[in-house]
Amino acid sequence: MFTYLNPEIRQRLIAEGKLVRLDADGQLIDVHTPEAPGELAINLLGPIPLPIALPSTQATVQWYAAVRSTELSQVETLASELRARGGQQLFSHLVSPLAVNSVLVVGNPTENPLVRVHSNCLTGDVFGSQRCDCGPQLDAAIARMHADAAGGYLVYMAGHEGRGIGLWAKAATYLLQDAGEDTYEANRSLGLPDDSRDFTDAAVLIKHFVGAEAFRLLTNNPKKIEDLQHFGLRDITQEKHVTGVSQWNKRYLHAKRSWGHKLDDEDI
Known part of the structure; x- marks a missing residue:
């Protein structure tokens, strides 16, 4: 429940x-029924018209923000403490424990839409880093959906930085990569999994927007x-998504291919 919003605004929404x-x-x-212990529930806020301008396309998409009820409950407790302490700037602390995922609805999705589950990448998506292909993949995914008659859904996963290890650890792996390790070896050197991302919430959101239909x-x-x-989405067709290859990320892409990514020689 989004209770740290003004209660009147919450009820109106x-x-x-x-x-x-x-x-x-x-x-x-029912948004008013408390979830049982261990029960997964996701709060969804939207749609919000969002005009976007990316290198490959300009469009108005519909944005939805999604967060787990359990995380909102924790934030409500923190919000109550911050109100008691006073000071508007203290509410910046609410950002830390709250991983808010997003869904962008591109076009008017119909049968067999395109779907992209995109892991957030501050360095690639925001800073335009060429050490990975994340920024170009985000741009190209929206452009492909915008041009496709079936439209699409971009599920943006906020807690997936560095394949789930977080920005601080990701920075450390970059230093290890500069010393000669590849992206997976660097994770292991830090005692971290190759890939620790959790796609549970992404699956719930796809089930809501696409249902059991093909995509x-x-x-x-x-x-x-x-x-x-594994989470029950069966009718999935893979579409290769290669873009943004440069001299700076070829080694990174070769490591991904060795880990199992479907990349051909001509792709990289």
């Missing part, structure tokens, strides 16, 4: 159908498909 709750199957459930997933990573299938 619920009445307008712009604040809803989803269960693990992506189905709407085309923009990815080169078979593990991402396997993870989504």
